[in-house]
Amino acid sequence: MKLSKKETISYGLGAVGKDMVYMLSASYVLYYYQDILGVSAFAMGVILMAARIFDAFNDPVMGVIVAKTRTRWGRFRPWLLIGTCLNAVVLYLMFAAPPALSGNGLIAYAAVFYILWGVTYTMMDIPFWSMIPAFTEGGKERENLTTIARSCAGVGSALITVVTMICVPLLGRIGHSHMTEREIERYGFQWFALVVSILFVVLLVLTCINIKEKSTVDMEAPSIGQMFQALIKNDQAMTVVITIVLINCSLYITSNLLIYFFKYDIGGANWNAGYVLFNTFGGGVQILSMMLFYPLLRKLLSALQVFYVSFVMAVGGYAVLLIQMFMGVRNVYLLLIPGFFVFMAFGMLTVLTTVFLANTVDYGELKNSRRDESVIFSMQTFVVKLASGVAAMIASICLSISHISQDTSAAEAAAAGASSVAVLRMTMTVLPIAGLLIAVFIFIRKYMLTDEKLREITEELQRRKGDIR
Numbered sequence: 001m002k003l004s005k006k007e008t009i010s011y012g013l014g015a016v017g018k019d020m021v022y023m024l025s026a027s028y029v030l031y032y033y034q035d036i037l038g039v040s041a042f043a044m045g046v047i048l049m050a051a052r053i054f055d056a057f058n059d060p061v062m063g064v065i066v067a068k069t070r071t072r073w074g075r076f077r078p079w080l081l082i083g084t085c086l087n088a089v090v091l092y093l094m095f096a097a098p099p100a101l102s103g104n105g106l107i108a109y110a111a112v113f114y115i116l117w118g119v120t121y122t123m124m125d126i127p128f129w130s131m132i133p134a135f136t137e138g139g140k141e142r143e144n145l146t147t148i149a150r151s152c153a154g155v156g157s158a159l160i161t162v163v164t165m166i167c168v169p170l171l172g173r174i175g176h177s178h179m180t181e182r183e184i185e186r187y188g189f190q191w192f193a194l195v196v197s198i199l200f201v202v203l204l205v206l207t208c209i210n211i212k213e214k215s216t217v218d219m220e221a222p223s224i225g226q227m228f229q230a231l232i233k234n235d236q237a238m239t240v241v242i243t244i245v246l247i248n249c250s251l252y253i254t255s256n257l258l259i260y261f262f263k264y265d266i267g268g269a270n271w272n273a274g275y276v277l278f279n280t281f282g283g284g285v286q287i288l289s290m291m292l293f294y295p296l297l298r299k300l301l302s303a304l305q306v307f308y309v310s311f312v313m314a315v316g317g318y319a320v321l322l323i324q325m326f327m328g329v330r331n332v333y334l335l336l337i338p339g340f341f342v343f344m345a346f347g348m349l350t351v352l353t354t355v356f357l358a359n360t361v362d363y364g365e366l367k368n369s370r371r372d373e374s375v376i377f378s379m380q381t382f383v384v385k386l387a388s389g390v391a392a393m394i395a396s397i398c399l400s401i402s403h404i405s406q407d408t409s410a411a412e413a414a415a416a417g418a419s420s421v422a423v424l425r426m427t428m429t430v431l432p433i434a435g436l437l438i439a440v441f442i443f444i445r446k447y448m449l450t451d452e453k454l455r456e457i458t459e460e461l462q463r464r465k466g467d468i469r
Contacts, residue, residue: 003145010207012149014203014204014206018125019154019157020159020200024091024196026252028164029094030048030256031259034399035260039110041396042397042400048396051111054119066079075127076127076131079123081208084200087117087120090117090120091117094193132149149354150351150354151287151294158282159283165275168192172184234364237364239443240356242439243443244383245383246435246436246439249394250391250435251387251391251432257398262278264404264424266332281339281340293347303352303356303451307352310352311436314341314349316341318429318432321339326425359454360449394427398423398427
């Protein structure tokens with residue numbers, strides 16, 4: 001049976017809510033604790049990486065738990081609902097640190113709630129993406145659903161990118177007068193996190209109500225040992241996973257440091273207005289790239305060709321941005337030119353990597369005679385969070401070397417010397433370029449699931465199931 005419009009829309013809305021909470025954490029948790037609350041950049045870097053190491057054990061276990069689940073409501077929806085409600089509560093508490101906390105107490109608070117956030121996010125993210133193969137039999141329907149879901153997820157990310165630093169100052173001033181800018185941001189993030197958490201729960205509840213699991217594969221759930229063995233044997237899944245890590249790490253390095261670039265490098269009284277304008281433009285381009293540019297290019301080119309075009313655009317955009325930085329460009333409208341190509345490229349790469357990962361489920365079933373969609377998509381959850389953790393660690397090292405903290409003014413950052421500013425600029429651009437080049441090199445050498453190969457795999461799987469005699 002084909003997916004109905006109601007089901008497709010409901011799934012897309014869930015993706016919007018899911019990536020709203022993810023982007024809020026990935027882009028602003030370092031800024032909130034380091035720049036607003038005064039936790040050292042090094043301490044935050046250690047916390048963010050430690051959480052990712054913990055995920056290395058937690059995420060695969062969650063994938064196995066989902067695979068073993070059998071309820072009257074299906075395999076995925078119970079965990080989707082439970083994980084959503086818990087994650088919403090933890091998200092709010094993570095951005096609502098008690099004012100009385102300081103020093104080691106504040107560091108401990110950040111560590112506990114960031115790790116809990118990662119655990120609860122995994123509980124809902126793995127079943128959410130694992131539903132794609134369960135909904136579809138492959139081919140165009142799967143690619144279309146994946147494209148829609150990733151596009152909607154991109155909308156959620158873009159919304160947070162655009163509205164966060166508009167809403168935070170406005171919400172922070174409600175009921176509070178005569179406060180410093182830092183205090184306004186502190187209360188603003190707390191109220192904004194509450195609003196996002198509520199929207200998150202509402203949207204995912206709609207998904208759980210309207211989505212039905214139409215196809216499941218009856219099989220013995222794999223043990224953790226069998227799961228790792230299956231992943232190692234699925235060379236295509238591992239190739240896509242590595243590519244996703246490198247692409248997302250490149251993106252998150254930039255997104256983590258962008259607010260510091262506008263606040264401490266460009267500076268000025270209106271730095272927030274420039275930051276909001278850049279993010280608004282970038283978020284809009286990212287949405288258009290997923291919903292308009294990608295479908296148009298897909299009609300003319302294969303998925304692999306669009307993938308490589310996106311890499312060229314991203315690397316070229318970063319190179320131009322680096323040149324502008326060292327030429328002393330301060331006009332935000334000129335910075336939008338390379339930003340257009342970078343945001344457009346990442347929008348399309350977000351869709352494509354998920355499509356490629358979904359395709360590896362069929363490949364794994366053909367090669368290993370088992371359909372491990374929960375296992376494969378648990379790796380996506382882990383690697384995206386791993387990328388954000390690595391990126392945050394790199395950003396924290398950059399901030400430590402640049403001597404940028406909550407007590408640093410834009411004038412003081414500039415007076416610190418060209419070397420400090422250069423570290424910020426190079427980290428934002430050169431490291432993402434390197435990550436993208438490594439990613440495309442690995443992908444070209446290892447990935448082999450062309451459109452023709454996928455058709456052959458689908459036909460063989462149907463033949464095995466008796467659909468083709």
